[in-house]
Amino acid sequence: MTDYGFRPVTAAxxxxxxxxxxxxxxRRWWSEPEEALVSIGEHLRDPLVEPYIVMLDGRDFAFIQVADLDGEDDAALDGQPQGTCGIDQFIGIETLLGKGHGPAFMADFCRKLFKKGKNRVLVDPHPDNIFAIRAYTKAGFQRLGETNTNYGRALLMALDRQENDRL
Structure with missing residues (x-):
């Protein structure tokens, strides 16, 4: 079994x-690099968003962040159960794409979130991002439908705590 680790992002x-x-x-699916970096940097001081570096056998290779969505001001997220959070992630090292790491580390991360008491994890890939949608599906996420969020078009997908029992 592959060993994934998650450590909080620091300024370094x-x-x-x-x-x-x-x-x-x-870059294809994230905002302009400078904007994304500023946003991540701001999250270092934001209690509602926690950014992490994902490690593969001790080596940094990906990024994931979790946001508490309870009380989020986005009509597309109305009706979500209490204890809902959202995750965003990417694999930074291109040679590690397509090897199953994305679904595996997302499932591992979601298990940790459920153990902390979260009830639902949402993702919102762009509907054209077939690789992300495939990875989320492999990680156990179910499609809720297309919508427009504060960030644009999205396919909302959810993984609920009880579904996670099979992971």
């Missing part, structure tokens, strides 16, 4: 994240 990680955000496979 911003240089690495800047490199990853410039990669074409990341």
């Amino acid at each position: 990680d911003l240089t690495l994240l800047a490199e990853w955000l410039e990669q074409p496979h990341v």
